Structures are given as C-alpha cells and as structure tokens.
Amino acid sequence: MSTWKPAPEGAPNYRILQREGCTIVYGHMPLGTWLRLLRGASDLHVLHADVARMLGATAVIGPPEGLARIREQEAAAATGRVRAQLGRAARRLDAQAVRWLAAGEQGLSSLALFTLLTGVRPPHYGGAALDLPRDAQEFRRCRLLVEQVPVLQRALHQLARRVADPELVSWAALAETWNDLCAQMDHEWPAWRTQAGRAPGVNAMLACFHEVETDRAVLRASRTTASLPLPYGVLDRTAGRGNGRWLM
Known part of the structure; x- marks a missing residue:
C-alpha cells in the first residue's frame, strides 16, 4: 500500500x-x-x-x-x-469474515447484512441496518458474502425466523426467501460470479421487500413521533465503532 x-x-x-x-x-x-x-x-x-x-x-x-x-x-x-x-x-470474527471486510466485493446492502449477521459494524460502513439490496447487482454482493464466509449461513437461517420482529421483518423475509432468490438468479444470470449480466426477475422479487419497508415507514409516520424508538433498533447505537450488537 x-x-x-x-x-x-x-x-x-x-x-x-x-x-x-x-x-x-x-x-x-x-x-x-x-x-x-x-x-x-x-x-x-x-x-x-x-x-x-x-x-x-x-x-x-x-x-x-x-x-x-x-x-x-x-x-x-x-x-x-x-x-x-x-x-x-x-476476535468475534473468523478469518474468512475479516478477509471479506478487507478484500470482498462490498456495497451498502452487503455491509448491512454483514452487520446483522455478525454483530460487528465494519469501520467503513456508514449506512443503516436496513440497507436492503435493491437489484440483482446488490444481491450478488450479499450472496458472495455468504458464500465466502460460510459460517454466516447459520446466522442467515436464524434471521429468516425473525419475521415477527417489526424491526427486522424486511431482512427476515428476504432471508426466508434466500434460496428462491438464488435459484432465480442462477436461472437468469448463470455466470453471476464472474460475468456482467441482468436478472429482472430477481429485481422484481427484491422490490417486494422494499414495499414492506415502505409500508413500515408509513405506519411509523402515522404514530406520535415523540415516543418512537430510534429506527433500526436491531443495532445498539450506543456501542463504539465495530461494536454493533446483534440482538438475536
């Protein structure tokens, strides 16, 4: 360097x-x-x-x-x-997770997913916990994360069971549908790991999760804002950098 x-x-x-x-x-x-x-x-x-x-x-x-x-x-x-x-x-991360933080393909959604699954907030991540993937390109980076850090697969399955948690419903629903998203991407974009491509079906599926998040935002706005908790409560924002807390 x-x-x-x-x-x-x-x-x-x-x-x-x-x-x-x-x-x-x-x-x-x-x-x-x-x-x-x-x-x-x-x-x-x-x-x-x-x-x-x-x-x-x-x-x-x-x-x-x-x-x-x-x-x-x-x-x-x-x-x-x-x-x-x-x-x-x-110390809370295995070697593959640290290597991904150093050299992996990253975007807001993959960094958000890393934070949710590990409880460790990357120092260079300035986004929010619910930075959901918006298209197949962003989902590709999330998928590479889970492939390159296999230990996260168990945490992804646990996340899929949190659909009843209002703070996690969008990510949990996405995790629950993970295999279907992967199958659709494999069908539309077989060489997604190494070659540029398109997956409009994956884009359409991902749009559904953003609709859920939009509905949540509307519901929040209809309440008395003075008593609302901070958004993205899944993370302990009082913790220092690198100490986001996974409340599973």
Whole structure:
C-alpha cells in the first residue's frame, strides 16, 4: 500500500501511479483532469471502489485482470489493517469474515447484512441496518458474502425466523426467501460470479421487500413521533465503532 502525503503548497494535490495496467489516483484530482483520465481509459476498464479502499486510494481504474492481481497482492496487508481497525471486535470474527471486510466485493446492502449477521459494524460502513439490496447487482454482493464466509449461513437461517420482529421483518423475509432468490438468479444470470449480466426477475422479487419497508415507514409516520424508538433498533447505537450488537 502506498502512503499518500499532501503535496507542498502550490503543487498538485494528487498523485497518479500505474500498477498492473491500472491507474491509481491518490489525493484530490481536479474534475477536469479526472474527466480527461476517464476519457483516455479503455471501454474494457473498470472503476473499482473495493480496490481503491484496499489501497487507501481515491480511485482505481483498469482492466479486470489487473484489478484482480492487485486484490490478490494486497489481500494479506489489507486484512491486517482491518484487523487492527476492528481491535477486540476482530476476535468475534473468523478469518474468512475479516478477509471479506478487507478484500470482498462490498456495497451498502452487503455491509448491512454483514452487520446483522455478525454483530460487528465494519469501520467503513456508514449506512443503516436496513440497507436492503435493491437489484440483482446488490444481491450478488450479499450472496458472495455468504458464500465466502460460510459460517454466516447459520446466522442467515436464524434471521429468516425473525419475521415477527417489526424491526427486522424486511431482512427476515428476504432471508426466508434466500434460496428462491438464488435459484432465480442462477436461472437468469448463470455466470453471476464472474460475468456482467441482468436478472429482472430477481429485481422484481427484491422490490417486494422494499414495499414492506415502505409500508413500515408509513405506519411509523402515522404514530406520535415523540415516543418512537430510534429506527433500526436491531443495532445498539450506543456501542463504539465495530461494536454493533446483534440482538438475536
């Protein structure tokens, strides 16, 4: 991992490195310069937020094979940094869970699911406990999480039994339908692990869970707000970073 230091006064406040055919940007690049960089990239290049997070970079863009090599090269160092960031909370996670936090494909919904299933809130997750997947791309990342951290499968089954909990009903319903969602994705998008694709049927199924959450929001709004508990009560918000509490 390269260490980024602010540039001296008057010098450009960003730095560009080339590695494995990828362009890595550190610092604050002016918008015009960034747009020129994007225009010069190949149509096959990918802007990859996960690799940027691993490197502590502002952005990383490059060919998929180059990005994959960087991910593999940086996985061990990134895992060590995540373990240090988590502190004592890391003891509650197995090695595969820590590695996923360091090098896995992530989005708001997969980070929310990780928090719900482990009780550990990732340091870089700034979302809410009910960041449900909105489309097949987001569900794909949730599915990769459960595949890459097999110990979470038991917690997912426990979550599916919490449909009577008003704070968890949407996620619990999604967990209960998990196998059906996976079967539909396998049918519509067989190579979902490695190739881009579409799964409109999965999108339609996921929309149902968001309707449930919308109905809950309307019901909450109809009550006296002064006495309402904080939303997303499944997490103990008084805990420090990395100490979200799974109330199962």
